[in-house]
Structures are given as C-alpha cells and as structure tokens.
Amino acid sequence: xxxxxxxxxxxxxxxxxxxxxxxxxxxxxxxxxxxxxxxxxxxxxxxxxxxxxxxxxxxxxxxxxxxxxxxxxxxxxxxxxxxxxxxxxxxxxxxxxxxxxxxxxxxxxxxxxxxxxxxxxxxxxxxxxxxxxxxxxxxxxxxxxxxxxxxxxxxxxxxxxxxxxxxxxxxxxxxxxxxxxxxxxxxxxxxxxxxxxxxxxxxxxxxxxxxxxxxxxxxxxxxxxxxxxxxxxxxxxxxxxxxxxxxxxxxxxxxxxxxxxxxxxxxxxxxxxxxxxxxxxxxxxxxxxxxxxxx
Ligand SMILES: *Cc1c(COP(=O)(O)O)cnc(C)c1O
Numbered sequence: 001x002x003x004x005x006x007x008x009x010x011x012x013x014x015x016x017x018x019x020x021x022x023x024x025x026x027x028x029x030x031x032x033x034x035x036x037x038x039x040x041x042x043x044x045x046x047x048x049x050x051x052x053x054x055x056x057x058x059x060x061x062x063x064x065x066x067x068x069x070x071x072x073x074x075x076x077x078x079x080x081x082x083x084x085x086x087x088x089x090x091x092x093x094x095x096x097x098x099x100x101x102x103x104x105x106x107x108x109x110x111x112x113x114x115x116x117x118x119x120x121x122x123x124x125x126x127x128x129x130x131x132x133x134x135x136x137x138x139x140x141x142x143x144x145x146x147x148x149x150x151x152x153x154x155x156x157x158x159x160x161x162x163x164x165x166x167x168x169x170x171x172x173x174x175x176x177x178x179x180x181x182x183x184x185x186x187x188x189x190x191x192x193x194x195x196x197x198x199x200x201x202x203x204x205x206x207x208x209x210x211x212x213x214x215x216x217x218x219x220x221x222x223x224x225x226x227x228x229x230x231x232x233x234x235x236x237x238x239x240x241x242x243x244x245x246x247x248x249x250x251x252x253x254x255x256x257x258x259x260x261x262x263x264x265x266x267x268x269x270x271x272x273x274x275x276x277x278x279x280x281x282x283x284x285x286x287x288x289x290x291x292x293x294x295x
Pocket of ligand 1: 175
C-alpha cells in the first residue's frame with residue numbers, strides 16, 4: 001500500500017490586541033488538521049517509520065506508551081489506515097479510558113505491563129514477539145532519526161518566511177526535525193522550543209542528538225506548569241479564552257503550554273516589533289477527553 005497522506009495543514013493568522021500592540025504578526029500551522037486521529041506531529045513522525053517497516057516486509061507494528069499516549073492512538077489509526085496489525089504495550093496496570101477505547105476501536109491489541117518492566121522496551125518486545133517475524137519495533141513516542149526526517153518536511157510546506165517558530169517538546173524529536181528543515185532551506189528563522197516537562201534543560205541533549213548540523217535555538221523552560229500532564233487554573237483559563245477567541249481547539253499537555261509561552265513572551269517584549277511568528281499546532285486534542293475534570 002502507498003503509505004502517504006495528503007497533507008492538509010493550513011496556516012491561519014491569530015489576531016489579538018496584544019499582538020497588534022506589540023507590532024507582531026502571529027500565525028499557527030494547523031498540523032492538528034492533518035488527520036482527525038493520526039494528528040499533528042504524530043503522523044509526521046510515523047511516516048518514514050511505516051515506510052521502513054513496509055520496506056522490511058513487516059506488517060505488525062509494536063509500540064509503547066502511557067494510557068493517554070497520542071502516539072499509541074496515532075499508531076493504531078495509521079496501522080488500520082495502511083494495512084498493518086498493531087500492538088500497543090501500555091505502561092501500568094490495566095485501565096479503561098477514551099484513548100485506549102479509540103486504540104481498540106482501530107484494532108490495536110493492548111498489553112498492559114508494570115512500570116518496572118516497561119523501562120526495558122527491547123526486552124518486552126523480545127518477550128512477546130521474539131518468534132514473530134512480522135513484528136516491527138517502534139520506540140515510545142516514535143523517537144528516531146526517521147521521525148525527525150518526517151517532521152523536517154513541515155518546513156517544505158511553508159510559503160512565507162518567519163522570524164520565529166515555536167513548538168512544544170516532549171521527546172524533542174519534532175523540534176529537531178523542524179530545526180533541520182529550517183537549515184535545509186537556509187532560513188534565518190529562530191526556533192523556540194517549549195519543553196512540557198519540569199527541568200526541561202535536558203531536552204537540549206535530546207534535540208541535539210537528531211540535529212544534522214549543530215544549531216543555536218532558544219529553549220524556554222519555564223512553561224511546564226508543574227510538569228508533564230500537569231496544569232494550573234491559569235493555564236486552563238488561558239486555553240478556554242484562546243478557544244473562544246479563535247475557534248481553534250487546543251489541549252493543556254502540549255500546544256496549550258506552547259501558546260501560553262508565545263503570549264507571555266510577546267507581553268514581555270521578547271519578540272522584536274515587526275516580527276512574524278509561527279506557532280506549530282502539534283495536534284493531540286483527543287487528550288482533552290482525559291482531562292475534562294480539569295475544566
Ligand atoms: C507527542 C506530542 C508532542 C511532542 O513531540 P516530540 O517529538 O516528542 O517532542 C507535541 N505535541 C503533541 C500534541 C504531541 O502529541
């Protein structure tokens with residue numbers, strides 16, 4: 001099967017009195033619109049991994065994630081779309097939630113495993129799939145050079161140049177890919193990474209691992225709101241207002257934190273007047289279903 005999606009990821013301008021006051025033009029790249037389930041950076045990260053699986057004649061994707069993992073769900077849907085079987089190895093004791101419901105609905109088999117054994121993913125793969133020549137290992141979050149390559153393709157789609165690009169970081173693979181894309185096109189765009197983890201400085205090593213040429217970029221580590229998956233009333237309030245103002249749905253784990261950072265940096269005059277800024281909407285809005293009680 002031809003492993004490809006027609007990429008539909010328009011760029012929309014975000015109008016706001018703050019941006020007018022500061023002389024900024026702000027845009028958002030709607031990677032959340034690429035696919036309703038295989039959304040955002042998760043499709044970009046999976047594309048070359050799936051091509052590699054196909055080239056090796058493997059038709060069973062095996063991957064890993066927490067019970068709310070956007071990567072698990074994207075893999076489940078991509079597997080169904082492109083004719084693979086899929087198994088998700090899920091961290092922690094057996095639970096039911098909306099993400100896992102959607103994974104199962106796309107035919108993904110789920111294996112729950114305790115946190116201790118979850119740490120050694122190659123060992124888990126061996127335990128369950130040692131004799132299965134169809135099985136193809138995909139690391140948690142899809143972190144790999146292939147994933148970074150897929151993310152670099154985002155830059156090919158840009159029809160304007162920007163002074164700044166902002167993107168949320170989990171593993172940092174998406175950030176690395178976009179930075180590589182910026183370099184491949186010889187753009188002078190400043191890349192701004194927003195880690196969603198506490199003590200996010202470590203992400204620099206993760207990003208640098210996948211850079212094709214050493215590059216300076218900006219790391220904004222103070223927008224984690226307590227850590228991965230954590231929120232505050234301030235962040236939730238910001239998200240509600242953003243959705244009402246723009247009609248663009250965002251979630252608190254990734255894009256909400258990145259956009260909060262963008263507004264905060266703009267208010268603090270971080271960006272020079274006249275700057276053109278592009279925020280990347282990396283998708284993942286199904287994650288909202290697991291956070292309804294926070295709203
Ligand atoms: C996974 C994910 C990210 C983080 O991507 P990395 O490549 O791991 O840094 C960002 N946004 C959303 C919505 C995600 O699902």
